[in-house]
Amino acid sequence: MSGHKGGKRRADPRARYQGSAGGSHAHAADPHGSGPGHSPGHSPGHSHGHSHGPAPDLAVPPTARWALLGTLAVVAVAIVVGVIGLWPDRGTVRELSHSLDFAAPGVTFPHATVQKVQPVCVNADTQSNVCGNLEVQVDGKGSGTVLVQVPAEVTHSGLSRGSRVQLQVTPANGTTPAAYAYFATDRSGALWVLLGIFVLVVVAVARLRGLLALVGLAFGGLVVGGWLLPGLLSGHSPPLVALVAAGAIMYVVLYLTHGLSLRTSAALVGTLGGLGVTAVLGLLTVHATHLTGVGDEGASILTSTVGHLDFQGLMTCTVIIAGLGVLNDVTITQAGAVWELRAAAPQMSRWRLWAGAMRIGRDHIASTIYTIVFAYAGTALTTLLIINLYDRPLVDLIGTEQITEEIVRSLVSAIGLVLAVPLTTVVAALTVPGPVRPEPELF
Numbered sequence: 001m002s003g004h005k006g007g008k009r010r011a012d013p014r015a016r017y018q019g020s021a022g023g024s025h026a027h028a029a030d031p032h033g034s035g036p037g038h039s040p041g042h043s044p045g046h047s048h049g050h051s052h053g054p055a056p057d058l059a060v061p062p063t064a065r066w067a068l069l070g071t072l073a074v075v076a077v078a079i080v081v082g083v084i085g086l087w088p089d090r091g092t093v094r095e096l097s098h099s100l101d102f103a104a105p106g107v108t109f110p111h112a113t114v115q116k117v118q119p120v121c122v123n124a125d126t127q128s129n130v131c132g133n134l135e136v137q138v139d140g141k142g143s144g145t146v147l148v149q150v151p152a153e154v155t156h157s158g159l160s161r162g163s164r165v166q167l168q169v170t171p172a173n174g175t176t177p178a179a180y181a182y183f184a185t186d187r188s189g190a191l192w193v194l195l196g197i198f199v200l201v202v203v204a205v206a207r208l209r210g211l212l213a214l215v216g217l218a219f220g221g222l223v224v225g226g227w228l229l230p231g232l233l234s235g236h237s238p239p240l241v242a243l244v245a246a247g248a249i250m251y252v253v254l255y256l257t258h259g260l261s262l263r264t265s266a267a268l269v270g271t272l273g274g275l276g277v278t279a280v281l282g283l284l285t286v287h288a289t290h291l292t293g294v295g296d297e298g299a300s301i302l303t304s305t306v307g308h309l310d311f312q313g314l315m316t317c318t319v320i321i322a323g324l325g326v327l328n329d330v331t332i333t334q335a336g337a338v339w340e341l342r343a344a345a346p347q348m349s350r351w352r353l354w355a356g357a358m359r360i361g362r363d364h365i366a367s368t369i370y371t372i373v374f375a376y377a378g379t380a381l382t383t384l385l386i387i388n389l390y391d392r393p394l395v396d397l398i399g400t401e402q403i404t405e406e407i408v409r410s411l412v413s414a415i416g417l418v419l420a421v422p423l424t425t426v427v428a429a430l431t432v433p434g435p436v437r438p439e440p441e442l443f
Contacts, residue, residue, distance in 0.1 A: 268422025278416030323413030
């Protein structure tokens with residue numbers, strides 16, 4: 001005897017949860033919830049579990065599903081309206097760019113090839129034709145071999161014969177000959193090689209998903225360079241510009257990289273919620289700490305050229321953009337955790353599903369907090385060394401504009417990230433297919 005009553009087979013309920021519902025029901029052939037009922041290579045309605053249609057208890061709650069999709073639709077419309085309403089004024093941007101000269105008229109920046117690297121002068125105050133210089137061959141018009149003095153740090157950086165540098169050339173004026181000075185080291189070759197290695201590694205390990213992520217990254221760069229920056233220079237509200245740009249980037253990046261599914265939609269809602277929290281908290285904190293937004297040299301230059309720019313709002317803008325990448329990582333992981341838990345435990349109630357995913361989320365929060373803190377410590381190491389040398393109380397130094405800006409940026413981004421975890425988990429738990437044998441539901 002086969003043990004099957006009435007000649008019917010009992011299907012393993014877990015087979016129905018090898019994925020999630022992209023539509024209103026769960027199907028085994030849809031491992032990521034990315035389709036309405038089937039995956040490539042399978043005929044519609046057919047799955048590995050040989051179930052011929054979804055069971056009633058596998059339906060995604062219609063109210064939760066439509067609330068999720070409706071919310072995203074409304075936000076998408078708002079983003080489109082924001083993109084149009086905050087469109088940059090290209091004329092204003094061109095006028096501003098013409099008002100700020102990078103160098104004096106006539107100054108050029110040709111490239112050159114190093115022919116000889118002279119040893120560093122023993123005495124830092126010594127100026128000689130036999131030490132502390134580079135002998136370079138200038139490219140293009142006016143080419144020839146010239147000596148340019150360089151700091152010892154440049155010599156120690158590893159320059160050798162064949163290295164490429166960029167010079168600053170002040171044209172001749174009357175009896176004064178043209179002056180050649182070291183401007184920068186040409187690092188484009190090494191950077192292109194590094195970029196190529198990065199792309200190859202991402203595609204080799206993550207394959208199509210990695211390639212799509214790179215396309216999304218390129219789209220994000222276009223939005224920032226082609227819309228956000230000109231929008232800020234046009235005088236639009238920096239927090240609004242940042243929110244619209246961040247929202248547009250997340251819609252495209254998440255759906256492009258992870259596919260159209262309820263899982264991705266749940267992660268997107270969590271991301272948008274985290275961005276909203278970050279924006280509101282950033283505005284409040286910037287005003288509460290009396291930050292001016294002009295704590296560095298770059299901001300000081302902007303004050304003299306872009307007088308209409310809201311620098312406090314610009315500080316909030318940096319807070320929103322700074323937390324964007326890490327926020328995306330956390331929400332995708334949380335939504336994925338909920339769907340995988342459902343696949344592993346089809347009988348689990350939504351409450352237990354949420355609790356299990358939150359245990360995963362707490363570990364992710366802890367590791368991400370470390371990432372944020374140490375990333376700041378790494379980028380600000382020089383500033384931290386200077387602080388360590390000052391004979392001043394640490395509290396006084398922390399209260400300076402530059403240090404407070406970084407603290408606010410890090411902490412506000414971290415708070416938005418932490419709050420996005422339970423939000424994403426709740427949305428995912430409400431929109432994942434229900435349990436096979438429902439346990440008492442608490443929400």
